Structures are given as C-alpha cells and as structure tokens.
Amino acid sequence: MRIFRGIRAHISEPCVLTIGNFDGVHLGHKALLARVRAKAAELGLPATVLCFEPHPREYFAPDTAPPRLCSMWRKLALLQAAGVDQICVQPFNADFADLDADTFIRQVLVEGMQVRHLMIGDDFRFGRGRNGDFEALQEAGARYGFSVEAMGTEEVAGERVSSSAVREALQAGQIEHATRLLGEPFVVEGWVQHGDKIGRTIGFPTANIRMRQQTLPLSGIFAVTVDGGPLKHAVGAASIGYRPTIAEGLALRVEVFILDYSGDLYGERLSVRFWHKLRDEKKYDSLDALKAAIGKDCDDVRAWFATHPEYLSLREQHG
Numbered sequence: 001m002r003i004f005r006g007i008r009a010h011i012s013e014p015c016v017l018t019i020g021n022f023d024g025v026h027l028g029h030k031a032l033l034a035r036v037r038a039k040a041a042e043l044g045l046p047a048t049v050l051c052f053e054p055h056p057r058e059y060f061a062p063d064t065a066p067p068r069l070c071s072m073w074r075k076l077a078l079l080q081a082a083g084v085d086q087i088c089v090q091p092f093n094a095d096f097a098d099l100d101a102d103t104f105i106r107q108v109l110v111e112g113m114q115v116r117h118l119m120i121g122d123d124f125r126f127g128r129g130r131n132g133d134f135e136a137l138q139e140a141g142a143r144y145g146f147s148v149e150a151m152g153t154e155e156v157a158g159e160r161v162s163s164s165a166v167r168e169a170l171q172a173g174q175i176e177h178a179t180r181l182l183g184e185p186f187v188v189e190g191w192v193q194h195g196d197k198i199g200r201t202i203g204f205p206t207a208n209i210r211m212r213q214q215t216l217p218l219s220g221i222f223a224v225t226v227d228g229g230p231l232k233h234a235v236g237a238a239s240i241g242y243r244p245t246i247a248e249g250l251a252l253r254v255e256v257f258i259l260d261y262s263g264d265l266y267g268e269r270l271s272v273r274f275w276h277k278l279r280d281e282k283k284y285d286s287l288d289a290l291k292a293a294i295g296k297d298c299d300d301v302r303a304w305f306a307t308h309p310e311y312l313s314l315r316e317q318h319g
C-alpha cells in the first residue's frame with residue numbers, strides 16, 4: 001500500500017477514490033471500502049482513500065473534538081487489510097479548510113487525485129461551510145469526466161454505523177455493541193512502561209500501556225484479552241482511569257492485570273482488546289479494599305469469559 005502526505009505529492013495515476021476520516025474503520029467503512037475495491041478491480045485502477053490529519057473536527061474545535069477510536073498507524077493497518085492500494089493523508093489546515101466546493105473538486109479531486117470514480121457515503125459533505133454535496137459532485141463529474149456513486153447506509157440492527165455511534169457505545173459502557181458496530185473488539189495498543197510499582201505490593205502487578213493521547217472513548221474496569229510479546233489471547237482485567245484510591249489528580253492510565261501470568265512485559269508492545277465492562281472506577285478507603293475489589297474483578301472476568309464462549313472464535317479471528 002502506498003501512502004502519500006498531501007494531495008500534490010505525486011498521485012500521478014487515475015484512481016477510484018473515497019474520502020473520509022475512517023476513524024476506527026468500522027463496518028460502514030468496511031462496506032464502503034469493499035465497494036471501492038470492487039470498482040477499482042473492474043476499472044483496473046488503484047483503490048484510493050483520501051483522509052485528513054488532523055480530523056476536521058479536531059482542527060475546528062480542538063477542545064471539544066471527541067477522542068479518537070484509533071491511532072493513525074492502526075488506521076493505516078486497517079485500511080491496508082481492507083484492500084486499499086493507496087492512501088493520501090492530507091494535512092487539514094487553514095488553506096485546505098477554506099477551499100470552496102468548486103475549488104475542492106477541481107484542485108483536489110480532478111487535478112490532485114485524478115479521480116475517475118468517486119464512491120462516497122450517503123451523508124458526505126465537503127468544501128468551505130460543508131457546502132458541497134452529492135449533486136454538486138455529479139454535476140462536476142459530468143464536466144470533468146468522472147463518475148460518482150453514493151453508497152446506501154450500512155446499518156447494524158437498524159442503526160447507522162458511524163464512528164460517533166461507536167464512541168457513544170464505548171462511553172456508555174456498551175462494549176458488546178461497539179464490537180458489533182466495529183465488526184471486532186475495540187483495541188488499545190501501546191508499549192508497556194513502568195508504573196508506580198504499587199500493584200505488585202497488593203498482589204496485582206499490572207502492565208501499564210503508554211498512551212499518546214490523554215483521552216480515550218471509554219473508562220472503567222473491563223474484561224479483556226491481550227496479545228503481544230509472549231502473550232497470545234491472554235485473559236486479563238483492565239483498568240482505564242485515574243486511580244483515585246492512590247491520589248487525586250493523577251494522569252489517565254491504561255493498565256492490565258493478566259490472569260495466570262507472571263513475567264516481565266516491560267518494553268513489549270501489547271494489543272488490549274475490550275470485550276465487556278465490569279464496573280466504573282471507584283475511590284476505595286484503603287489499599288486492602290482496592291485489593292479485594294480487583295480480586296473480585298478477576299473472578300468476574302473468568303465468569304464472563306466462561307459464559308461467553310463466542311469470544312473464543314472472535315479472538316481467533318482478531319487476535
């Protein structure tokens with residue numbers, strides 16, 4: 001898969017194109033990408049994605065933009081797995097945001113990307129003030145010689161699949177629903193770093209995952225599986241929170257206690273898959289009370305996996 005930064009960076013081939021943020025690469029995105037890939041094969045052209053960095057909402061409202069579902073690296077890996085041939089990552093800056101719909105079509109789609117067929121979602125809007133729509137694209141396509149196709153809405157149980165819906169499910173603790181929308185469990189990936197080494201003193205040493213971002217779309221205590229280093233589909237209890245029992249005002253921490261494992265994971269890169277939320281984080285009166293709570297969490301994790309055998313086949317698929 002080829003990756004370009006910016007539309008003027010030598011995309012010299014005509015292509016079948018789709019555009020969007022693709023945060024999380026959920027089932028709606030996957031359905032759209034399957035259509036793009038099929039059309040690209042039919043026309044003998046590369047299946048191409050144009051996405052933006054930062055996301056437009058992060059550019060316009062950095063303080064209120066929602067947390068990302070995945071890192072740029074994971075997005076690229078998921079797009080590659082979906083059969084995309086090339087990706088153009090366009091910096092979203094003041095100049096780009098200011099392009100009106102006509103200029104966007106001419107400079108970006110026609111001259112920059114050399115689009116021959118454009119596949120978009122049913123709600124796609126573009127250009128300054130989000131003024132451009134499907135009709136504008138069709139009209140321009142007739143003028144410039146490209147075709148445009150809008151994909152019908154991809155739904156799961158009557159609900160439109162969207163990155164926002166996945167975020168809302170995660171925020172509400174409806175992890176199984178997020179899994180249905182994504183088509184696989186939500187993942188946090190990162191390197192294991194040193195924590196405060198309190199966990200081992202209460203019998204629950206944890207792998208602390210280094211996070212780049214300071215916000216995540218979910219919080220609390222979860223049943224998870226962990227892959228990476230020596231671990232393959234290891235079962236664990238994960239905590240995403242601020243550890244109020246230890247002190248006030250601590251930074252957000254993602255940590256996992258891996259059941260039935262003892263060993264050194266420092267410096268390993270782990271993927272933590274979230275299957276089920278057990279509870280919210282709590283401030284306990286003592287470390288003993290915290291220890292008892294984590295012990296119960298581990299029992300609950302075992303019980304959850306024991307009563308949900310379907311996760312076994314899913315973790316084989318997505319491990």
Ligand SMILES: Cc1cc2nc3c(=O)[nH]c(=O)nc-3n(C[C@H](O)[C@H](O)[C@H](O)COP(=O)(O)O)c2cc1C
Pocket residue numbers: 195196197198199200204205206208221237238239242243244245246255256257280281282283284290293294297
């Ligand atoms: C399954 C699990 C549940 C946890 N629940 C809470 C909690 O409810 N409240 C809290 O303050 N900390 C909670 N923690 C975080 C602990 O405070 C943390 O693991 C401990 O401080 C060890 O930190 P360290 O890895 O830096 O040594 C939880 C951790 C795990 C693994």
Ligand SMILES: Nc1ncnc2c1ncn2[C@@H]1O[C@H](COP(=O)(O)OP(=O)(O)OP(=O)(O)O)[C@@H](O)[C@H]1O
Pocket residue numbers: 019020021022023027028029032119120121122123124151152153154155160161162163164165
């Ligand atoms: N459920 C869906 N059905 C059809 N097309 C979709 C669906 N979800 C997204 N798309 C399309 O995929 C492309 C990329 O989507 P994008 O990531 O920008 O939006 P989204 O997933 O709807 O996220 P958000 O919730 O932030 O709006 C767009 O063309 C969009 O219209």
